[in-house]
Amino acid sequence: MNTSSQAPITSSELANLWIAFQEKTMMLRVLEHFIEHADHEGKQLLLSYYNGATKNIEKITSIFQQEGAVIPIGFTENDVKKGVPKLFDFLYDIMYLYLMTKVEMSLYALFTGMSYRKDMEDLFIGMTTESQLMNSQTTQFLLEKGVLVRPPFVSMPKQVNFVQDKNYMDGFKWFSDERSLNTVEVSLIHHAIETNLVGMQLMIGFAQVAADKEVQKYFTEGMELSKKIEIDLGEFLRQSYIEPPATHAGKATASKVAPFSDKLMMYNTNFLTSFGLGSNALGSGFSLRSDLPAKMALNAKNIFTFAQDGGKIMIKNGWMEESPQIEDRNQLTK
Structure with missing residues (x-):
């Protein structure tokens, strides 16, 4: 039961908290396996994310309790096994974190826009910021290691153009004047x-x-x-x-x-x-x-x-x- 002076959380806020709880508890379990086997300097990135995710789960749990809602199960120690051989090799742990924080940036930004209570907004703004920072750090780490491929470089445009060709939206055809990708x-x-x-x-x-x-x-x-x-x-x-x-x-x-x-x-x-x-x-x-x-x-x-x-x-x-x-x-x- 909500004992505070704030308005009750809305259905969308409840749903988004629930999704975040599921995703974050899953990430903890995956990272527990990765951290156990990490033997490179990127291990600190894994630990940093792990600690931040743990705090966010505690915040979400506290909100559920304040609102009188049952705590979801999510993913627990029963979903990960310690002491087994590593399943992925050579920086996959950081590549996985890079991918998942890409997803999180979009997800938590969306949840921010679906929040109405100030504490809900603050929670998801914080989680969005954390995901952005971690994605930036993993991006730079992978680039330094030479395992992340940049998109192609192009010449900078020198003037503004408007589409004149009526066939601009047609597909590519070999040996024709159809346009290449933009x-x-x-x-x-x-x-x-x-x-x-x-x-x-x-x-x-x-x-x-x-x-x-x-x-x-x-x-x-x-x-x-x-x-x-x-x-x-x-x-x-x-x-x-x-x-x-x-x-x-x-x-x-x-x-x-x-x-x-x-x-x-x-x-x-x-x-x-x-x-x-x-x-x-x-x-x-x-x-x-x-x-x-x-x-x-x-x-x-x-x-x-x-x-x-x-x-x-x-x-x-x-x-x-x-x-x-x-x-x-x-x-x-x-």
Whole structure:
């Protein structure tokens, strides 16, 4: 029961707190495995994120308690195993943190805009800032190590132009005057390929250690989907004589011993799949070439089907914790 003088939290604030709790508790478990095996200077980055996430979970828990809400289960020590071989090698831990903080920056900024109570705004502004800082630090670390590929450099524009060609929105055609990609399109493709490369290695590692055969098959399908997206989008860059991003770092090891529960690995996959859907929508919305949005729409369809299949597996195994529900219309108070 809310005993403070503040207004009760809204349904959107409750939902966003719940999502943040799930994501942050999952991140703690993943980082516990990474920190155990980190033998490079990037370990301090992992520890810094871990400590910050722990404090944010405490803040969210306190709000739940103040509002008289049950504390979600999220992910606990039962979802990670200590003392097992590392599942990923050579800076994948930092590449994973780089990817997840990319997602968090968008997620928590969105939650800030959906908050009305001052303490809710402050919480999510703080979490957004922390994610931005950590993403910046992991970006610079990976660049210094030579494992993060920058997008291509281009000549700076010298004048402002407006589109005159009526065929500007047509797709690319070999040996024709159709336009190559513009910088907006290149940036979106580069981002999509970069995230799918990290995601593909995650699926390879998860598939190697999943206990349930159906879950193992699902992760294999995720690996193949990430690979297909990377190849398809990479072809757009090659048509404009741009080499797609690639890295020699961050590979899954040969370990067959699971450091994480199938439940955690499925949730992590579902979380990133949802982000993939949003990224595809963004790419489709900002591209004016007819062939690129068409390809991204097809990718989105495949990602959506993959996400649905994952949800069914999670429900079947009792792994999908239910978000707070509105029982009847009387709960919709103003």
